[in-house]
Amino acid sequence: MSSAPVLESRFPPTGPAAEPAAGVPAVEVHDLTVAYRTQPVLWDVDLELPEGRLIAIVGPNGAGKSTLLKAVLGLVPPVTGWVKIFGESYARRRSWVGYVPQRESVDWDFPTSALDVVTMGLYGQVGWFRRPGRHHRETALACLDKVGMRDLAHRQISQLSGGQQQRVFLARALAQDARLYLMDEPFAGVDATTERAILTLLQELRASGRTVVAVHHDLQTVAEYFDHVVLLNMRLVAAGPVATTFTPENLQRTYGGRLTALTQATEALLQKREAKLETKLEGGKGEKPWS
């Protein structure tokens, strides 16, 4: 992965988001209820997500995590409530938003190349009745380069490993040059190298002032990878900075009786917290334990 600055962007980097975002929230969800037919999936969700952070959406299977992303994107109609992106409707802010769907949601045997898929991220710019031109192609190649996939640009997508496919999806989102990225399980089923690469990418995005909201399954890495967490189980359980929100008590409320996986996670969490507190007490650099 190259360490060159993010591609020439419509959104100038605001620098590391050290101070809390002063302006409007990146995402504001008000009183959102979503149902598939008569089956409610999300109930009365109220949520504000700050700009410039890495935000995890966490919750058990069927908690409505993907649905929340899709509702923010306007892909599923709400029964009640509304969503605003940087203070406006999604339709008006569409070009500010990049989307990484679940990898399993598409047929990877589709006759197309990695480069072609990334170019799809530019279709919004290309517009109707026109073909992507040379500079679109170059932008797409640069995005593939960002995820370390330039050499595989012309591979048919079924010949890529799961991790490589995930990187193609991320490169496509990069091509969208967005200010807010919504990602559905970007870390699911990828190899360790890809996981590190994705993490580095997310951190670079944050460093240039972007906001990333990702559905995340691995409770062990939430505190390490993300700044902010949304705990969801049909209803919103809690949302806020990882340090104050990602607590064993809140996890217990999110996952209810499903304790087996949870106990391990909370134990690891408690151990980590103790270890960090110890280093702090021993005169570490005084960094905040959860940042």
Add this chain to the structure above:
Amino acid sequence: MELSFTARNVLIGATLLGALGGLLGSFALLRRQSLLGDALAHAALPGVCLAYLLTGAKTPLPLFAGALAAGLLGSLLILAIVRWSRVKEDSAIGIILSVFFGVGIVLLTHIQRLPSGNQSGLDKYLFGQAATLVVQDLQVMAVLGTVVLAAVLVFFKEFKLISFDPGFAASLGVPVRRLEVLLTLLLVVVVVVGLQTVGVVLIVATLITPAAAARQWTDRLGTMVALSAGIGALAGVAGSLASATVPRLPTGPVIVLVSSTVLIVSLLFAPGRGLLWGILRERRLAARIRSENLLKDLYRMSEEAGDFAVYFTWPHLMGVRGQSAVELERSAGPLLAQGLAERSGDALRLTEAGRREAGNVVRKHRLWEVYLTRRLELPVDHVHRDAEAMEHALTDAAVDNIEELLGFPGVDPHGRPIPARRTV
């Protein structure tokens, strides 16, 4: 070859239809809607019959219009059922197909009992009769064909996007549902165009068969669509010429047979995706493994002899490998050709290059054995068979990582030295 006027009409009509079917069939195939075309064709039948009953004559345009209207109604009903009920798409297609076709058959039977009905020739719509194509039919086909082609060219980018990733398309603000309806409408148009030539029952083959064949040869959507249209047109030409030269040969079924032949050839022989290539790849892999095993045995025996210059005789090797002379010859062939082994009369030994190459395989084998015994704590006498498989699968980089992970063990669980990392 001199073609009669009718035969020329058939040729033009069948070619046009083949190309259009192939064009749209690609999208139907990739969107897993192969059966939609079938349902639309069956749904068009009652439209044809009603148009005949209303106008009382078999003039092309009203029948086209009737078929089009019924086909559209059927397709919209399928979309509506999927959207508003719990019925899944395949069931919705089945329901519409059978209900509309049933009504069509009832109407058809009724028409044939009418005094004028016997001459109507409407039963030709079931299996198609290309010979009934008249110039007016061709004109309608040409116009509709141009519309379909133009639509695919103009919306190619969008059709590709909604076929691959509709969710992402919607997030970009692409009107996915409207484009899906448009694709379905185009499909209805092509089906209706083909009804008279190929018939209700076989029309789906002109959509799907060329597309499935084309998919075998390319990994690019643009190429696939063009190739599919080409295969469809070719089948149209072949089918119409065959039925023009051989008496009593029906055009529609011959078109389908030709494109099916192309499909079978493609499924078997297309490079990469063809079945034959899969078998060849497997055999090549098996041959490589046999050669690697011989290489490894030569290495092990030289190691035991403490001398890599010594030759091993054919009967000795046959005993060690448990192979016949012919099999051994086959395993040794690639090694000799690549300069990994050299032969002196009836004996074999490793070259310097062969020693390095074999060292690499042995290295993988022995490191994997160490890994299994140390990390997975398997007993020493249980790890050999597993290592036999892994030595052919592990990459050099992976094995280097394993060596590092194990802290550069030096010897395997049986105490034999692990060859060093290759420096070449």
